[in-house]
Amino acid sequence: MQVVSNARRVSRLLQSPIFLSSHLRSTEEPILSGLTQRNYQQVKSEPLDFFASKAFYSSGADNVEGTPTDAVKDLYDKMLQSVNVKRSMPPNAWLWSMIANCKHHHDISLLFDILQNLRRFRLSNLRIHDNFNCNLCREVTKACVHAGALDFGKKALWKHNVYGLAPSVASAHHLLLFAKNNNDIKLLEEVMRLLKRNGLPLQPGTADIVFSICYNTDEWELINKYAKRFVMAGVKLRQTSFDTWMKFAAKRGDTESLWKIEKLRSDSLKPHTLATGFSCAKGLLLERKPSDAVAIIQVLNQTLSDAKKSGMKDELQKLVSEWPLEVLKHKQEEERKTLAASLKSDILAMVNDLLDMGLEANVSLEDLNIREGVPQ
Template sequence: MRSSRSAGNALRRWCYTLSSPSVALGRNERLRAPGFPCGDVREYIVSAASAGASSWVRSCVSSHLVANSTQPRQDFFRTFSEAAVAEEPAGEAGSPAVESLYKELNDSIRQKCLPKATLLPSLLKNCASPADVKLALDAVDRLRRVKAVQGQQKTNYNKNIAQLMVEACIRSGDPLAALPTLMKRNVYGFTPSLDQGHLLLEHAFGQKDTKLMLKVLRTMVTNDIFPTPVSAELIIRTCKDAGNTELLFQLAKEMRGNGVSLKKHLYDMLIATAANVGDVKQLYQVQQWREEQGIEHTTASAFALAKALVLEGNAEDAAKTILHHCNDAEKRNIYLQIMVKVWPLQVGAKVAEEEKHALLEDLKKKVAIMCESLVQSGCNVPVDVNEDFAKGAGSKSKAEDEVWTGGASS
């Protein structure tokens, strides 16, 4: 009885607000009652009946819906249409091609007819500057409103239009303008999808732009577009190429914690990066992740562990690790050269200048002990530590290229 009375009071208040002029424009939208269990008045009839509401409650709702089931006043449509066909705002002129297509689209709208279906995609494909993108966004908004008024567009644009919009923003040099395409609630009627997110992440990867990558990732997650293994690879590669190892490991940990699967070669990327910057603690963390996933050692992971053992002063154990897990002699020789020539420079770049000399001297002794242990075990060592130590040209080597492309998988 109490639930019926409270439902009746709520309905009285809701019916009163619907008769208010301030909400007249909202009648064309879905009727949504604040505080109702189902949110929709029509759905609430069923809920009220199943809850044993009084006949007055049901009759009140039914009579109100019948009274308001007619089409809204024509002046509402007229006002809405005028907003869609209003004069375009003055601003920086776009390219001639975009201006021409934009004018053609607007002329069709002013004549109360829909433009050709190919007109909007053509406009988006021709965008090449921020001014073009601004015109394109305005055109998208106007066309959406006109279609909504005429009842021809009851849902958002399909994802193809959203992807064309992202590509247009990237070409124009303003990728942030494409973020609304990832939002569930955007005024343009874009349909958010993972494809738009990947387009923006690929652009951030190409530009080594971690700030853009983070903004895209944050927008995706906020709008329930969750990263996939492909997203994870783009994110990790962006951090790696930008040299932001701290962010790399932080995001890798967060993605694993939120159920995003990492591809097997990404674990090689992570463990090799940890070894190259001398982060032993993070290296063992990544190795633990590998073991949890049941991933066997590769040449890259074995040498990463060997580097950690060398840093800890266990050069003989490092040699044993290499012998046990690296059966491919050709790959082993390549990685040994990199470990002697390039790796010391990578580790030394992460320490203070006054500490670098002492670190390199200590590393040279430990690496020499490891190589000597390998020779005594019958392993060919194609490099002379005394002559070649820290004499590499940099980190762009065949061995590292294998790691980052996932080629070192055995």
Template sequence: MQAAAGLARRLLTSPAASGISGVLSLPCLGCAALGESGVLPHLNGLPPSPSAPHQGRSFSAASSSRVPGNLLWPCISSQRWNEKPVCYHMAATHFSTEASDIDQPTEAVEELYQKMLKSVEAETMPPNAWLWSMISSCSNKEDIKLLFQILQKLRIFRLSNLRINANFNDHLCMKVAEACARVGTLDYGLKVLWKHNVYGITPTIGSAHYLLKHAKEKNDTKLMGNIMQVLQRNSMPLQPGTADIVFSICYNADRWDLLSKYAIRFMKSGVKLHGIAFDIWMDFAAKVGDSQSIWNINSLRGKSVKRYSLATGFACVKGFLLERKPESAADMIKLLHKHSPDEKKQLVKDELQKLVAEWPVEVIKRQKKDDRKALEEALISDIPKMISSMSKSGLDISVNLDNLTPQLEAA
């Protein structure tokens, strides 16, 4: 290599330097042609450079002296050193001055990318601070593209030069996922979850949760579905926290069908759900008027969560009302009130008032048209009976029933 560098310097300082373009252009063009035909190896897995007419720039006598020597010597025949001729190419990343701002990487990210690229080409590992700075500076899709390009190059450099087989640490991978979500390039964000990738990224459930939370913020069930599909394809184990986020997305999007689908998947995977997941699941079942699901979910809940929450308790109350059992509904409310701390007893009253004022209208409108009238008549009859049964058992909670009938008629 030293001999090669010396030869390049002698060529540049020789009297014939004015004609150096002829010496340089022919070997480089030959290498490019060979590279395009697949004969020559690619550097870091990059595709070969386009042929000379598309380069947009050629070496001249005036500019050749300014070209770094380490970019010249590989293009000169290396047969004298008994090596196979190899032509390395600069990264095929061009920053157009004619494109709109959206189609260009930001100046800060471009600068960091070029600094790290030059460091890798000089066979020196760039400082970690540069990569962290680049991740935090990403603000558009072109920035993210450059980030993934440099991650791939760093992965190759660590493996081939430093003999480091391990991926980047989990924290860095999480930050990459955050950057993708922040910019909105979720196609790249999903790559963070790939088990086998060329970027040195280790997929983690934490990264998946971050992307799922982004889907929740955007109320995007399609993105949620894509994330869950990638998790399944890459054999990533589901966690209770995953269910918390997925259930809440389905609830907010009013997709009982999706929640039921993913609930089955979580159950089959043996995930032990958190109490909040059961709250969402049972409340949604009561919201759509599915009493059978309420009892099935409550049976699962009882195996892992012993005490009722307000949400699961009142879901059972609604289940009893759907089955025309107002006395059982009253007993459930009494049980919730009894086991609630004094500072939370008011919450039981508030939840009962919501049941009377909001739930009947909600559940009736979700029924088939032919079934609505029967359910309306049942609730108009049974809700007052439930309140009366509570009073008889010693639990006197004042509830406004004045608007019950008009609201149901409006539904």
């Protein structure tokens, strides 16, 4: 009966009206200047001299020395001859092969030059005003990332460009995944500005990548800024996004934001996962409510599938051995001593209650000797 009463109390708590956090970063900074157009005649007449003297800016580890790959240069020359000499559109297979063979920044530079020539030929000779399809843009952006030519990859997101590319959020995801793999906050912010400036719709998958980058780089204010943008745009966040967002709030010890996120999750009818359930339990521990935290974990134990329930021991061990020190690290020095004492007492009470209820939890309490300060 005590567990039922606690569960009801927790349910009432999580149903209170909560709104999005208002302490967000300022509006986005202006985008850099528009695209630059290269001199086609210079490339045609003196390609090697041009590439030897021209240095390109890129956010990644670009190879700005040397010459283009032979396969790329050969395909470039063949397509250029087709449109400028034979006055005919080259086979699509040549362009796709060129994209697939791009390995360096100079390869991408030739690729964008031929795209501009193909677009010009389509307009002037074939009277085709439409851009190339989105699949081509996506593969071009993917090639830019692979070659480390991120400056060109960002150009592919412009709605109005001289290359005939049709930007899409799928293309942006290639850049965002590069930012995720390299913990590149600057690139994340640049891509998000480009998405906004060019009116590209945000998607649930975009939120997954953005939230993950912010979590991995400990950018709490930034995740809230972009979360507000996703919610206001009507994006239906996935469970994985709520997992990351609520874990982040619990790690920061920000219970006010945690309950606001939990309200959004429950309003979207998303069921609790291990991550969101344990995040709520941590929030209740921060509020000195160990019995309510017990109720949350007990409900998870009853409702989750056996496959998902198998991770409860690990989550409980992390709550005991890792989470308290993470929270203390983000608190003011004058708060740490009191908070360390209360967490130690309440976590011990919670674990003992769970064991008394028969929950299988081989949790080591040796790590519960929380130090008052931040670990060295």
